[in-house]
Amino acid sequence: MSILEVQNVNKSFGGLKALHNVNLSVEEGTIHAIIGPNGAGKSTLLNCFIGKLIPDTGTVTFGGKSLLGMKPHEINQTGVSRVFQTPEIFADLTVYENVLIPCFAKRDGSFCLNPLKFVKREADIHDKAQHMLEDVNMADKRHMTASSLSRGDKRRLEMAMCLAQDPKLLLLDEPTAGMARADTNNTIELLREIQGKRHITMAVIEHDMHVVFSLAEKISVLAQGTVIVEDLPENIKGHPKVQEAYLGGAH
Amino acid sequence: MDAILLQILNGLDKGSAYALIALGLTLIFGTLGVVNFAHGALFMIGAFCVVTLQRILNLSTVTLDPTKTDFLGNPLTIKTPYIVSWFGESMGASIINWSVPLALIVTLPIMLLFGFIMERGLIKHFYKRPHADQILVTFGLAIVLQEIIKAFYGANPIPTPAPEVFRGSFDFGVLIGMAENAVIYPYWRLVYFAFSALVIASVFAFLQFTTFGMVVRAGMADRETVGLLGINIDKRFTIMFGVAAAVAGLAGVMYTPINSPNYHMGMDFLVLSFVVVVVGGMGSLSGAVLSGFMLGILESFASMNEVKGFFEALYLPSIDQIIIYLVAIIILLTRPRGLMGRAGVMEE
Amino acid sequence: MISKFQNNDRLLMLLFIIAVLAGPIILAPFGAGYPDLLQRFCIFGIFAIGFNILFGLTGYLSFGHAAFLGVGSYSAVWMFKLLTMNVIPGLILAVIVSGLFALVIGFISLRRSGIYFSILTLAFAQMSFSLAYSVLTPITNGETGLQLTLQDPRVLDGVNTTGSLPSTNLFGLAMNATQKVEFLGMTLQFNAGYYFCGLVLILAFYLSMRIFRSPFGLMLRAIKTNQNRLNYTGVNTRPYTLAAFVISGMYAGVAGGLMACTDPLAGAERMQWTASGEVVLMTILGGAGTLLGPVIGAGFIKYFENIFSKINDNVLHGWFSFMPDGLEDIIVGILYYFVGKGWLLTLGLLFMMVVIFLPGGLIQGLTHIVERFQSKDKKQDASVPSDTDNAVKPAE
Numbered sequence: 001m002s003i004l005e006v007q008n009v010n011k012s013f014g015g016l017k018a019l020h021n022v023n024l025s026v027e028e029g030t031i032h033a034i035i036g037p038n039g040a041g042k043s044t045l046l047n048c049f050i051g052k053l054i055p056d057t058g059t060v061t062f063g064g065k066s067l068l069g070m071k072p073h074e075i076n077q078t079g080v081s082r083v084f085q086t087p088e089i090f091a092d093l094t095v096y097e098n099v100l101i102p103c104f105a106k107r108d109g110s111f112c113l114n115p116l117k118f119v120k121r122e123a124d125i126h127d128k129a130q131h132m133l134e135d136v137n138m139a140d141k142r143h144m145t146a147s148s149l150s151r152g153d154k155r156r157l158e159m160a161m162c163l164a165q166d167p168k169l170l171l172l173d174e175p176t177a178g179m180a181r182a183d184t185n186n187t188i189e190l191l192r193e194i195q196g197k198r199h200i201t202m203a204v205i206e207h208d209m210h211v212v213f214s215l216a217e218k219i220s221v222l223a224q225g226t227v228i229v230e231d232l233p234e235n236i237k238g239h240p241k242v243q244e245a246y247l248g249g250a251h
Numbered sequence: 252m253d254a255i256l257l258q259i260l261n262g263l264d265k266g267s268a269y270a271l272i273a274l275g276l277t278l279i280f281g282t283l284g285v286v287n288f289a290h291g292a293l294f295m296i297g298a299f300c301v302v303t304l305q306r307i308l309n310l311s312t313v314t315l316d317p318t319k320t321d322f323l324g325n326p327l328t329i330k331t332p333y334i335v336s337w338f339g340e341s342m343g344a345s346i347i348n349w350s351v352p353l354a355l356i357v358t359l360p361i362m363l364l365f366g367f368i369m370e371r372g373l374i375k376h377f378y379k380r381p382h383a384d385q386i387l388v389t390f391g392l393a394i395v396l397q398e399i400i401k402a403f404y405g406a407n408p409i410p411t412p413a414p415e416v417f418r419g420s421f422d423f424g425v426l427i428g429m430a431e432n433a434v435i436y437p438y439w440r441l442v443y444f445a446f447s448a449l450v451i452a453s454v455f456a457f458l459q460f461t462t463f464g465m466v467v468r469a470g471m472a473d474r475e476t477v478g479l480l481g482i483n484i485d486k487r488f489t490i491m492f493g494v495a496a497a498v499a500g501l502a503g504v505m506y507t508p509i510n511s512p513n514y515h516m517g518m519d520f521l522v523l524s525f526v527v528v529v530v531g532g533m534g535s536l537s538g539a540v541l542s543g544f545m546l547g548i549l550e551s552f553a554s555m556n557e558v559k560g561f562f563e564a565l566y567l568p569s570i571d572q573i574i575i576y577l578v579a580i581i582i583l584l585t586r587p588r589g590l591m592g593r594a595g596v597m598e599e
Numbered sequence: 600m601i602s603k604f605q606n607n608d609r610l611l612m613l614l615f616i617i618a619v620l621a622g623p624i625i626l627a628p629f630g631a632g633y634p635d636l637l638q639r640f641c642i643f644g645i646f647a648i649g650f651n652i653l654f655g656l657t658g659y660l661s662f663g664h665a666a667f668l669g670v671g672s673y674s675a676v677w678m679f680k681l682l683t684m685n686v687i688p689g690l691i692l693a694v695i696v697s698g699l700f701a702l703v704i705g706f707i708s709l710r711r712s713g714i715y716f717s718i719l720t721l722a723f724a725q726m727s728f729s730l731a732y733s734v735l736t737p738i739t740n741g742e743t744g745l746q747l748t749l750q751d752p753r754v755l756d757g758v759n760t761t762g763s764l765p766s767t768n769l770f771g772l773a774m775n776a777t778q779k780v781e782f783l784g785m786t787l788q789f790n791a792g793y794y795f796c797g798l799v800l801i802l803a804f805y806l807s808m809r810i811f812r813s814p815f816g817l818m819l820r821a822i823k824t825n826q827n828r829l830n831y832t833g834v835n836t837r838p839y840t841l842a843a844f845v846i847s848g849m850y851a852g853v854a855g856g857l858m859a860c861t862d863p864l865a866g867a868e869r870m871q872w873t874a875s876g877e878v879v880l881m882t883i884l885g886g887a888g889t890l891l892g893p894v895i896g897a898g899f900i901k902y903f904e905n906i907f908s909k910i911n912d913n914v915l916h917g918w919f920s921f922m923p924d925g926l927e928d929i930i931v932g933i934l935y936y937f938v939g940k941g942w943l944l945t946l947g948l949l950f951m952m953v954v955i956f957l958p959g960g961l962i963q964g965l966t967h968i969v970e971r972f973q974s975k976d977k978k979q980d981a982s983v984p985s986d987t988d989n990a991v992k993p994a995e
Contacts, residue, residue, distance in 0.1 A: 050831060071830075071835070072830040072831055073830050073831075073832075073833050073834055073835045073836075074835075076830075076831055076832060076833035077833040081831075081832075082831055088825060088827060088828040088831065089825065089828060090820075090821050090824045090825050090828060090829075091824055091825065092820070092823070092824040093820060093821065093824060097817060097820075097821075100814075100817060101817060101818065101821050101829070101832060101834075102832050102833075104814045104817070104818070105832050105833045105834045106833070108814070109833075110833055110834055110835040111834070111835045111838040111839065112814070112815070113815065113838075113842055114813055114814055114815050115806075115809065115810045115813050115815040115816065115842075115846070116806075116809050116810075116813060117813050117814055117815075118809075118812050118813065119812055119813060119814055119816075119817055120812070122814070161828075161832065165832065165833065286714045286717075286718070376955070380958070381658075382660075382713050382714050382717075383654075383658065383660040383717075384954055384958060386660060386662075386714065386717055387660075387879065387883065387950065387954045388950075388951055388954040388955060390662075390876060390879075390950065391947050391948070391949075391950030391951035391954060392947070392951060393947075394873070394876065394943060394944075394946065394947030394950065395944060395947035395948055395951065397947075398941065398943045398944035398947055399936075399944065402936045402941060402944065518872060522721055522722060522725045522872070525718045525721065525722060526718075526722050528718075529715065529718055529719065529722075533714075533715065566737065568733070568734060568736065569733040569734050570734065572729040572730075572732075572733050572734055573726050573729050573730060573734055576722055576723070576725070576726035576729075577726075579722065580707055583707065583710065583711075583719070584707065584710075587710055587711065
């Protein structure tokens with residue numbers, strides 16, 4: 001059953017057509033990779049899922065509900081979380097506080113006026129936050145200020161923050177960009193583990209073909225703003241259209 | 252009809268001042284990304300340049316005239332300004348008479364220099380600090396400048412008359428074929444409007460037609476890219492800051508005959524100029540000018556007796572004091588980016 | 600040491616209560632032990648604490664908070680005029696009206712953030728000033744300011760037969776009642792008005808501590824560091840900022856109400872931009888985002904305002920009389936501009952100095968000094984975070 005349905009989405013900036021009749025469907029419980037050469041419109045597409053951009057035409061439905069016209073926080077509350085290309089974290093807060101926030105957001109909803117409650121007395125939240133940090137192997141760094149973390153750690157923290165919300169769909173924008181090989185492999189392991197343990201559906205944008213082919217159960221290839229192929233990994237490798245898109249052999 | 256024309260004309264001078272200050276604010280904001288809370292103080296300093304010049308020109312030798320006595324029988328003191336003794340009776344007197352326009356010549360280099368020093372000495376160090384810090388430090392500077400002026404020139408407004416030729420009013424209505432005495436308009440206000448139109452036009456021409464201006468405009472659009480091209484954008488921005496300071500200062504110089512300079516005039520104009528910038532759209536030069544004139548004229552309409560009377564009936568006397576704010580609120584509620592604002596400016 | 604203090608809320612609260620209650624004794628040796636100044640410490644302390652809830656936590660820099668102060672004053676005075684000289688109804692009305700006022704202004708201003716927000720609040724404050732000064736003269740009595748008169752109804756207080764204006768009171772305890780005690784050659788003045796303000800200050804401080812430690816406060820701090828992330832974490836930031844704005848507006852209203860309680864009149868000048876700027880300075884001077892900072896900043900500014908305003912050139916000549924005459928005159932001539940009526944100039948300079956050299960405020964500066972000493976003493980593990988006083992601790 002598909003959890004995310006994208007139909008005939010168009011988006012242009014001024015005269016530039018960034019997305020052109022994009023169709024995509026992500027099956028529940030799978031890891032779906034979106035690949036494509038630079039400027040193919042991958043990030044634009046992701047931004048349309050989280051409410052950062054609104055498509056000009058077309059529909060985006062998540063779990064049967066249209067996401068169009070919803071604000072970013074409303075979309076998130078329906079169960080869509082996103083890991084950004086450059087980690088978006090609360091840089092001035094401690095690692096631990098960074099994880100507390102999504103835990104509260106999950107439990108209390110998009111707004112909760114509780115200025116007289118004590119954070120320290122919320123045992124359930126603390127259990128969960130601690131658990132999340134352990135999941136990404138960062139429990140020992142919980143007192144550090146987030147801005148002082150290494151880039152890899154920031155990304156893992158962001159991952160923990162997204163997972164703390166128990167999302168139904170996790171969007172990952174180049175989760176291994178700029179990582180060393182060892183880190184990349186760790187991330188692949190981590191993502192596999194998460195998917196195995198929690199059955200979270202994931203949509204991954206990735207450049208690194210090693211990552212794509214070790215993770216993805218299905219691949220969509222985006223080129224010049226449109227999906228040219230959507231197929232299983234083994235069928236993608238030798239697909240003539242894909243080679244054409246990447247190598248520009250058409251001319 | 253004539254009443255409407257009169258109010259439009261009356262609004263022009265205030266509108267011109269708003270437009271000039273808002274133009275400088277927008278220039279600084281667009282190029283340096285800094286909101287200058289001390290910009291009103293620059294306007295005030297320009298005005299006090301006139302006061303200073305007038306005082307210098309009026310420095311006098313004091314002689315006693317034994318042939319005449321005052322009512323107590325003491326010999327009468329005669330003050331002769333140095334200027335008069337140097338340049339002769341008629342020349343000296345006309346220099347003093349024309350001190351406001353003359354002050355433009357003196358003020359221009361002073362304000363440019365002031366702008367350079369301010370940018371190099373203070374603002375420069377705040378480019379990478381949070382906006383709140385930029386606001387606070389310029390706010391502190393505004394207080395300091397204002398208090399210094401107050402310490403030296405006192406708290407009372409100091410009258411600075413326009414040249415005699417431009418004192419008084421003329422019948423604007425007759426000029427355009429209307430009935431006599433329908434539209435009486437002071438000469439100086441027309442001068443002020445012409446002056447500010449000239450300044451605004453030169454700033455726009457400067458930005459539009461010179462290479463320097465082109466780089467600055469490119470910098471306003473995308474500072475980092477222009478920096479990467481190897482163009483020394485910082486130096487140009489310093490000059491831009493000087494220009495903005497000069498525009499504010501000159502606006503202050505010419506405004507003195509309309510409104511006697513006082514130490515708090517800067518802050519009074521600053522708050523309204525901010526409203527002008529916000530209504531025009533942050534970062535839009537033409538928006539700033541347009542909304543400056545628009546709000547000036549609007550304010551003038553609100554001070555009409557008919558309009559005031561209407562609002563007084565609604566228990567809101569002196570509506571002209573707050574009309575600009577009310578309009579600003581309405582515009583912001585309907586067009587959050589202002590009249591001509593672009594998306595993405597100041598939206599972190 | 601300082602951070603230990605700060606992390607122990609109970610201890611901090613206890614010390615704070617003791618300091619407030621013993622205020623007249625502690626401050627008497629510094630020449631600040633008289634009711635008028637002590638009351639001002641409390642009132643501006645409350646004002647700054649409230650401002651800090653908005654600026655220190657969310658980072659939204661409001662330049663219009665004096666408007667809420669003024670609204671609080673006007674509401675309280677109206678209550679004194681119409682209902683009773685008892686301060687409680689006056690304060691309650693001040694909180695309600697300033698809260699509503701903040702709701703309206705916040706609703707509009709918070710549509711934008713950053714510089715835009717600061718400008719909007721400044722414009723609103725200036726508009727409120729104009730409203731109070733001229734437009735709404737029937738309510739505010741314009742230039743003269745709102746004062747009590749003998750003709751006021753004061754329906755609950757019964758007929759006033761004394762022929763003089765009644766004083767504000769708390770269920771009969773007059774606010775200007777002062778108990779003087781001679782102690783070690785000093786005159787200690789225990790003033791009812793001060794203790795009333797002090798109790799409100801303690802309550803205000805306690806509430807602000809609770810807000811800092813609450814999930815709500817955590818969200819506000821998250822807004823300051825990365826509003827985008829918070830949106831993509833499913834949090835609607837607008838109601839949070841609006842709530843913070845209204846809460847801090849109510850604090851300002853309480854401060855304004857207390858001003859009226861200690862001196863029952865209200866004028867438009869209380870709403871001017873300089874007053875808004877002053878509370879900003881108090882907060883950043885003490886340390887924005889810290890619990891104690893704003894109170895310290897407020898005390899610091901009000902204390903030095905009091906001292907500086909009293910210095911005239913005679914005093915200065917007295918200080919520098921040991922110098923040769925010419926030099927003495929020059930120094931006095933220069934300093935003269937900074938004292939007495941020149942206090943605002945000093946304030947402006949202080950403003951710039953703090954922003955340039957001490958952006959974290961006194962509390963942070965002090966913490967740094969203490970930490971430097973400590974690390975010299977025992978080469979501590981550098982990776983231990985210098986817990987600012989609002990870091991959330993995991994459950995023990």
